[in-house]
Amino acid sequence: MLVLLATTGLFAAGPKILIVTDVEGVGGVNHADEQLLPGQRRFEESKRLLTGEVNAAVEGALAAGASEVVIWDGHDGSRALSIDQIHPKAVLLQGRPTPADYYLKPKLYDGIVFIGQHAMAGAPNGVLAHSQSFAIEQITINGQPVGEIGQVAAIAGFFEIPLIMLAGDQAACDELLTIQPKAETVAVKRLAGKASVFSLSHDEARARIRQATRAAIGRLKDFAPWKVKGPVELKFVYKPDEKHPSGRTQVYRGANILEANQAWLGK
Ligand SMILES: [Zn+2]
DSSP: OHHHHHHTTTTSOOOEEEEEEOSTTSTTOOOTTTSSSTTSTTHHHHHHHHHHHHHHHHHHHHHTTOSEEEEEOOSTTTOSOOTTTSOTTOEEEOOSSOOTTTTOOTTSOSEEEEEEEOOOTTOTTOSSOOBSBTTEEEEEETTEEEOHHHHHHHHHHHTTOOEEEEEEEHHHHHHHHHHOTTOEEEEEEEEETTTEEEEOOHHHHHHHHHHHHHHHHHTGGGOOOOOOOSSEEEEEEEOOOSSOTTOEEEEEEESSHHHHHHHHHOO
């Protein structure tokens, strides 16, 4: 019995988990003109579907013994989740502007779980793929193309926190696996043809998210933080527009990824 208690962690606080949310990678969310922003015809449905996927991740985390689960409402200025809808054992983090440290501190969490994530701009087979904004063609860190997944991975890695699980479209799952090959992933949808999408049913997506989150937290020791070596050059290449017909590029530099992020977002 003593052995059992020791190995199930009852003598220590369970892991602390951060769930980072977005909307574009939620199952069933496929239309930028109807489903992504407050006021759009189907935005309330998107919020409901996101909430269902997030709460499934919370359930999986608690089943794996997590002692603390924080949900960061990461889409478009934190307007996609509500405290009366999230799992009662979770805490909701909302606000803007996003701080350069993404609300992290050294080892503040034992792992990060992504829900509703999409692939980087230009990703083959991506659903609603973009990097921060649909006006951006590419973001690179020291020459390596990254999307929002890689940006979070880099800052989390700076603070010694690994990414452990991702739910989103198939292209987003593939993108996480390039920087965290051992991660658990749940593809809740995938591109079909040019712009059509296969989605799992919401209940099936929830079941898989619950299971994958639990599995990832059950083997936290398998995951290493993603370390970007400094000095860092964070580069944004914008698509051509009326003012800049041949596009434009913005570069932010720092001794490390946090400093480069501070140059981009401010301190
Ligand atoms: Zn978003």
